[in-house]
Amino acid sequence: MEDRTNRLSRRRALGALGAGGAALAALPAMAQSTAVEPRSTVSEPRRRFDADAPPNVYFWDPDMVAADDRFWGLMQPNAPIQRLWTGALWAEGPAWNSVGKFLVWSDIPNNRQLRWLDEDGHVSTFRAPSGNSNGNTFDFQGRQLSCEHLNRRVVRYELDGSATVIASDFEGQRFNSPNDVVAHPDGSYWFTDPPYGGQLYEGAPDAAGGPSNPDGLFDPTLGQPPGIGDFVREMETATYRVGPEGTVTRVASEADAPDPNGLCFSPDYRTLYVASTGRGPGDQGPGGEGNIFAFDVGDDNTLSNGRVFTDCVVDGVKCGPDGLRCDVQGNLWASSNAGRNVGYSGVTVWAPDGTLLGRIRLPEICGNVCFGGPKRNRLFMAASQSLYSVYTGTQGAAPA
Known part of the structure; x- marks a missing residue:
């Protein structure tokens, strides 16, 4: 059905344009135990992504x-999916700086952050060591936030070049390995804390x-700076909020969203989406099942009405979210x-009611995405060893 739907969709779009109308989002170890024979998984002839x-x-x-x-x-009809760079070991946490x-x-494994310049596509090392950082974002004041696996904390890089530890523990216990972080207009930061950084890689x-x-x-x-090696996992996996005054609150427990990974707010900040991925190293809890949860965000910053937004199953294939x-x-x-279900890795796009709208196929597992570019209409995709992008027909809802 997918191929037929795809052909019909393109035919309608082409017809509309021709008539003058305007036709006109897991962790590497989470490979599926049983492979399926996917339908329409790659373009024919199979495309190349090299320069x-x-x-x-x-x-x-x-x-x-x-x-x-x-x-x-x-989507943008005449915009190609582009591979901008390759050479990472596991690419994660893209974040767009609008001023720069x-x-x-x-x-993550190379313990560095990289920077891609919009001006000429130049890529260079931005920060090394990075504390094996995973998720990054820029807040409403343009300051970079990073989740550090190695140091089990969330840090903020200030505009004067200094760094501030935003959160390293909760009720006296060290975090597992903060994974992803987003900013709220009220000055708070929300982040997830699964255990995926508790490994050698x-x-x-x-x-x-x-x-x-x-x-x-x-x-x-081994191979670490002084002070690394004493941490022991103490807490369940959970999702947290750091208030503007620095108070850390657990907003979703392991029972609410086990092994939380990526997260983001709806445009009106009334819904929080949390990707619940698979069991991590040393997991004693239930482990996630590769679902995306949605929670209502109250005026008092509490979450309620937790529900499965989507199970991320497409054509019988689990498209594990991150x-x-x-x-x-x-x-x-x-x-x-x-x-290993080639052709189903990349990006899935879901309507606010949970309906699957479409997919962007990549030749590599995709770890994270963000909108960027001067008009915030370009989707950047950090996928395994590479960085990809595609221009879209919409804009990202929030900075970075």
């Missing part, structure tokens, strides 16, 4: 796949006896990790 690849987009990019005709109104016109993202395991190092076989001090962003129309753009 010397021949042109392959003559109208709609062949790796934009519609499930609903509304999808075409969100550059994108920052994390290369993306941070450091617990000290001997901790959940991710129960037998003490790992030495978490990073999330909303556009100005309230549609949710979610990165997709479909494991």
Whole structure:
């Protein structure tokens, strides 16, 4: 049905334009245990993404796949999906700086942040070491926020070049490994705290006896600066809010959204979306099932009415969510990790009522997304080893 829907959608869009009308979002270990034979997974002939690849987009990019005709109104007909750079080990946390016109993202295992310049596409190391940072964002004052796996904290880089620790513990217990963070207009920051940084590849395991190092076989001090190696996982996975005055509040428990990962607000800040991914190192709790939860945000900053927004199953394939962003129309753009089901990794786009609108197929698992560019109409996708982008027909709902 997907191929037929896709063809019909494109035919309608082409007809509308021809008549003068305007046709006119998991963790690497979460590969599926059983592969399926996916339908229409790659373009034919299979495209190349390298800099010397021949042109392959003559109208709609062949790796934009519609499930609903509304999808075409969100995309730009003559805009190709572009690979901007490759060379990371695991790319995550893209964030757009509107003043500097550059994108920052994390290369977690390489313990660095990278920067892509809009002016000429130049990529350079932005910050190293980065504390094995994962999620990044810029707040409403233009300050960068980063979630550090290694140091198990959230930090803010001030405009004068100094750094401030925003949150490192809750009720006297150290965080597991903060993953993603978003800013609220009231000056607060909201972030998730799963355990994915408690491993050798993306941070450091617990000290001997901790959940991710129960037998003490790992030495978490190897290759690390002084002071690293004493942390032990103490808390359940959860979602938090840091108020403007610095008070940390747990807004969603492990029972509400286990193993929380990416998160974002709806454009009116009345709904919080949280991606619940799979079990992490040393997990003793239930573990996420690859769903996206939605919560109502009250005037007192409490969450209520938690529900599964989508199970992220497309054509019978689990498109495990990670990073999330909303556009100005309230549609949710979610990165997709479909494991070995080639052609279902990339980005899924969901209407505010949970209806799947369409997909953007990438040749790599996508870890996180953000809107950027001077007009905030360009979707950046941090996908495994590479950075991709595509211009859209909409705009991101919030800074970074």
